[in-house]
Amino acid sequence: MSGKPVVEVERLRKTYGDVVAVEEVSFEVQEGEIFGMVGPNGAGKTTTIECVEGMRRPDSGRVSVLGLDPDRNGNALRPRIGAQLQTAALPERMRVWEALDLFASFYRRSADWNVLLERLGLAEKRSAFFSKLSGGQKQRLFICLALVNDPEVVFLDELTTGLDPQARRAIWDLVREVRGNGKTVFLTTHFMEEAERLCDRVAVMERGRIVALDTPANLIDSIGAETRIAFTAEGTFEPGWLESLPTVTGIDSTDDRHVVRGTSDRVIVDVVNALSVKGVRFRDLRTEQPTLEDVFLKLTGRQMRD
Amino acid sequence: MRGLWKLTWVELKLFLREPMGAFFTLIFPMMMLLCFGSIYGNKPSPHFGGFGMVDIAVPGYSAMVICMSGMFLLTIRIASYREQGVLRRLRPTPLRPHAVLAAQVLALFGMAALGMTALLVTGKLLYHMRVVGDPLSVAAALTLSTLSFLALGFVLAGIVPTTRTALATVMALFYPMIFLSGATIPREDLPETIRRVSQFFPLTHVVNLLRGIWIGDPWGHHLLEVGVLVGMIVVGVAITAKTFRWE
Numbered sequence: 001m002s003g004k005p006v007v008e009v010e011r012l013r014k015t016y017g018d019v020v021a022v023e024e025v026s027f028e029v030q031e032g033e034i035f036g037m038v039g040p041n042g043a044g045k046t047t048t049i050e051c052v053e054g055m056r057r058p059d060s061g062r063v064s065v066l067g068l069d070p071d072r073n074g075n076a077l078r079p080r081i082g083a084q085l086q087t088a089a090l091p092e093r094m095r096v097w098e099a100l101d102l103f104a105s106f107y108r109r110s111a112d113w114n115v116l117l118e119r120l121g122l123a124e125k126r127s128a129f130f131s132k133l134s135g136g137q138k139q140r141l142f143i144c145l146a147l148v149n150d151p152e153v154v155f156l157d158e159l160t161t162g163l164d165p166q167a168r169r170a171i172w173d174l175v176r177e178v179r180g181n182g183k184t185v186f187l188t189t190h191f192m193e194e195a196e197r198l199c200d201r202v203a204v205m206e207r208g209r210i211v212a213l214d215t216p217a218n219l220i221d222s223i224g225a226e227t228r229i230a231f232t233a234e235g236t237f238e239p240g241w242l243e244s245l246p247t248v249t250g251i252d253s254t255d256d257r258h259v260v261r262g263t264s265d266r267v268i269v270d271v272v273n274a275l276s277v278k279g280v281r282f283r284d285l286r287t288e289q290p291t292l293e294d295v296f297l298k299l300t301g302r303q304m305r306d
Numbered sequence: 307m308r309g310l311w312k313l314t315w316v317e318l319k320l321f322l323r324e325p326m327g328a329f330f331t332l333i334f335p336m337m338m339l340l341c342f343g344s345i346y347g348n349k350p351s352p353h354f355g356g357f358g359m360v361d362i363a364v365p366g367y368s369a370m371v372i373c374m375s376g377m378f379l380l381t382i383r384i385a386s387y388r389e390q391g392v393l394r395r396l397r398p399t400p401l402r403p404h405a406v407l408a409a410q411v412l413a414l415f416g417m418a419a420l421g422m423t424a425l426l427v428t429g430k431l432l433y434h435m436r437v438v439g440d441p442l443s444v445a446a447a448l449t450l451s452t453l454s455f456l457a458l459g460f461v462l463a464g465i466v467p468t469t470r471t472a473l474a475t476v477m478a479l480f481y482p483m484i485f486l487s488g489a490t491i492p493r494e495d496l497p498e499t500i501r502r503v504s505q506f507f508p509l510t511h512v513v514n515l516l517r518g519i520w521i522g523d524p525w526g527h528h529l530l531e532v533g534v535l536v537g538m539i540v541v542g543v544a545i546t547a548k549t550f551r552w553e
Contacts, residue, residue, distance in 0.1 A: 055397055075400070075402075088391045088394050089390040089394075090392060091392055094316065098319075101312065102312050102313060103399065105308045106400050145395075
């Protein structure tokens with residue numbers, strides 16, 4: 001991260017009739033980072049990203065991408081960005097290769113889309129009609145189209161919706177690679193694990209506002225949630241002494257199953273070390289660490305629905 | 307610019323892949339010509355001012371091709387692209403609305419040209435069709451007519467909210483027009499009342515202009531038609547510039 005803002009949004013507000021979709025939204029995306037916006041459906045993520053892409057005109061507030069106003073300098077900006085939209089389509093009888101060839105022709109500079117097809121597992125679908133693709137294949141094709149001009153900033157709105165876990169992981173790898181090539185990625189997701197694993201920084205959105213913005217690790221630390229380690233001890237074992245470890249905050253035991261609670265993930269190493277030093281034999285060790293899911297629950301009092 | 311040509315080429319391929327588009331612009335007019343040509347032949351007749359049935363039918367069927375590609379296919383294409391989200395996907399690319407629309411114009415122009423060429427060649431080879439007018443004037447009249455109907459198609463596309471309403475609207479306009487304008491049934495065979503009412507159909511002016519230029523009328527005899535068709539283009543472009551929506 002070089003610390004130069006590529007996207008700047010200040011006090012963005014957008015309404016549809018009487019409905020306020022986004023209000024008082026301010027944030028910056030730095031060059032070379034993967035910036036994520038998470039929140040449930042209807043939180044205002046798509047409205048925000050579409051204002052930044054120049055697809056929608058904000059009611060008020062300032063938006064700047066690569067130093068350009070997407071609404072007024074769209075012609076200068078559009079060649080330099082790539083966008084995967086949450087809802088979009090291609091003509092039913094357009095073939096996959098025709099779509100890539102067509103979109104590549106809109107730009108002066110374009111990536112080798114054959115490589116992209118290969119990377120996203122669409123090579124054997126080259127000549128298939130758009131209408132014959134599965135939901136996941138369409139999604140991957142749209143990601144190819146977003147990258148076809150080798151853009152400086154990539155916008156991905158709900159990038160892995162409809163994908164199976166394997167395809168999801170392949171796309172995470174690709175997004176990391178895009179970032180590795182010095183590009184900036186701005187994505188939205190309602191899938192917390194995705195934000196946690198993929199994003200350098202995350203903005204949590206709810207009801208049109210950003211309620212928290214930080215790295216996933218800092219967000220998780222900030223709520224002070226407990227890490228738990230559960231294990232079953234073999235032979236006779238009195239767990240009381242574990243409470244003397246500085247990172248341990250409590251222990252619950254039922255028969256020979258023990259759950260040790262602590263404030264940070266260090267407690268895992270501390271407990272396992274202490275057990276092995278004492279020669280305690282244990283099995284079925286499970287750890288449960290707080291996730292962004294817990295952050296969302298804590299911040300909003302609501303459960304995120306996947 | 308490269309994007310415009312590429313989009314035009316892809317659109318042309320898409321029209322040819324669409325059974326409805328290819329059938330109505332390429333095959334249906336040809337079927338009509340072969341059916342009625344084999345029934346009536348092309349013997350000169352005083353009923354048609356000394357011309358034969360095919361001499362009169364080919365400009366009429368050309369008007370039908372123009373109506374089909376300009377109004378019918380274009381309106382449905384734009385409405386469905388907007389409804390499905392195809393236009394939406396083009397929006398964040400450097401391609402601008404005028405290029406998106408220009409590609410449609412060029413592709414449908416190509417479709418109409420294919421359909422009309424097929425009619426001309428068949429008429430010439432099978433029925434020794436006569437074209438008295440000079441080829442440049444005929445080409446100019448076909449071009450003007452096609453552009454005026456593309457303009458009409460863009461206006462309709464801007465008005466209709468969905469693909470379904472687009473289809474209903476163009477059907478309701480297409481069928482009365484092709485039967486009552488003289489495009490399929492020669493105007494000599496239409497009752498006087500219908501001929502008078504059909505003056506209000508844009509397609510009637512296309513048929514009258516094409517038939518006239520075909521048999522060598524000077525342009526001066528068709529100032530009304532030229533005026534109506536040029537007017538349609540001017541008004542159509544102005545309205546389209548205001549009503550174009552990506553979604």
